[in-house]
Amino acid sequence: MTETGLSPEQRQALLDDPSAILMDRDLMRAIVGAHEDGVGANVIDIRGRAMTALEARLDRLEAAHENVIAAAYENQSGMNTIHRAVLSLLQPVSFDDFLDNMQADLADILRVDTLVLVMETATKEGAPELGGPLTMVPEGTVSRAIAAGRRGQQSGEVILRRATQICSGLHGAEVASEALIPIDLGPTRMPALLLMGSAEPGRFSAAHGTDLLRFFGQSFRLVLLRWLEE
Template identity: 60%
Template sequence: MTDALDPETRDRLLADPGAILADRDLMRALVAAREAEVGGNVIDIRGRAMEALETRLDRLEATHEGVIAAAYDNQSGMAMIHRAVLGLLETADLADLGAALQADIAPLLRIETLRLVAEGEPPLALPADTAIVPPGTIARILEAGRRMPRGDDIVLRPAMVVTRPLHGRTIASEALLPMDLGADRPRALLLMGSADAARFQPAHGTDLLRFFGQVFRLALLARLPA
């Protein structure tokens, strides 16, 4: 081995043999050379153990990266919701709140459509851009595509034909946030739409959307006439 290495390389390896262990490709080459030397009838347990450890390390690294990515997504989503909430609170009155939904709040949430839907007969004391639909429509919207209705939970799903007129444009996925405005007020729904099919999926969490919906409800109620 001494004849095969130049003195400088040999001295560096002797001074820091750990450098070999830190290089996966070099370790694989050394193990392969050792297995070739002992022949095909001999199994080098150390080589197999190293391969198993490498596989476990790769899995751990992938899990670690996934956890970091999820944490970053959560932090980014929280910051986005906070900006949108501040936008709601900065509106001066009912008209300002209604105008801000599509013009200001939707871009902050990085979605294409954001609209309030309410059941009843016009005129209603709601923002001008509110979509007024007949009684029973919101229940049909919430139950569309479900095998079994689940009450007034937040719904995340691919965009449905039944909501296409409410979005007013082509949407790939949507979020539906049912709202209880009180016994003397119409049933309502906050409708979100995204051109990204992966934006709203049933498996996603709804905590941040629930928080946003609650803030919107309170902001709306505070601006409605008594």
Template identity: 45%
Template sequence: MKSGSQIDPKLRDMILSDPEILLDDTDVMSALVTANEKAMGTNIVDLRGIAMSRLENRLDRLEDTHRNVIAAAYDNLAGTNQIHRAVLRMMEPVQFETFLSDLGGEVAEILRVDAMRLVLETDDAEDGQATARRVGEVLHIASPGFVQDYLTQGRNVPLRQVTLRQTQGADDTLYGDKADYIRSEACLRLDFGPGRRPGMLVMGAEDPHQFSPQQGTDLLGFFAGVFERAMRRWLE
């Protein structure tokens, strides 16, 4: 048997000295199993080979799942850090005008959105719009009921704190010149406390996949809660 061996002596000695290296190589083991099945002929069913093949397929699926879980964990960690940075930046201003300027500037950049709009409802929307124009395009003053209408879009659906959706032809009353480029948005419904009308923070993105209904909303829900509390000091 030794004299008829076709294996290189050095390779043969290496395998005999450490045979486990073959067990760790799935491609080599698969080739050995295939060669064994051919040697047995077609009249024999190798149940061990079938079981091994199924285990290999199961292992491949487990490895794919493992990689997906790790990727999701990294994405979640990156998203958490992003929200924390945005919250810290949002809490720095001591004047409302600076707060709004940062919201549409550095906070929007940290969150990687292309447009940021804060919607406040008031009974006198015309006077409010004049005020909004003085502080920039971030603030949008609307009539009562605007937030609910914008979130539901005329449908009988429950109001959620965070609404993620893709869009075509975004509302130009909010986005202005950027409306044609917005392809997805996150709408955060804001509760400013008893006796106050609701508000809304809208984040628009040119990327149609940045916000979609299939994504989780926990981090944005946390951001909305912090934003509500930050806004209350300006509304007192």
């Protein structure tokens, strides 16, 4: 060992590659701290303060970078889920199979506890018939479910929210959060609604994006129209 406390090999290695120290935060913090202790309390080392500020900024950048990566991974995972769900929509060979698929494979792919197609009919009166993937309801039920007592609610938009009392009966099971995807079946048919429910309170939230669910709703609409026209 030399008077520096390093062997000649270690000293030469650091001289050849000083980044070994520069890239180590703990070592740099110790070096700056030793320097500030040496200059005394009456002297301010601007370089040390600048490095501390840069280090804090680097921490924020790294955190932002990690958040971006996590969001990108979540988006990719969500896209894969929706693609699998759309492929599942295309597999049934009859309308009964289509409805059965909703409660079996499709609900599992979407990771929801309830998945119900709500369709209005002018001949239906009173309470809806519950317990299956298809629920026929009286006229006006879809608009009331979408509004849920709120004024100015966009009728054609995908809605993510905490479970509401007005939709509790339509789910056929107890849920904590819900997604409502309005289905426009054209000017000659009454409106419909694809209703999803989850036991997790944070599964569907107004803060989440709706692009993927909007795409799924459009795909679901096209497949449903095909069955209704047959």
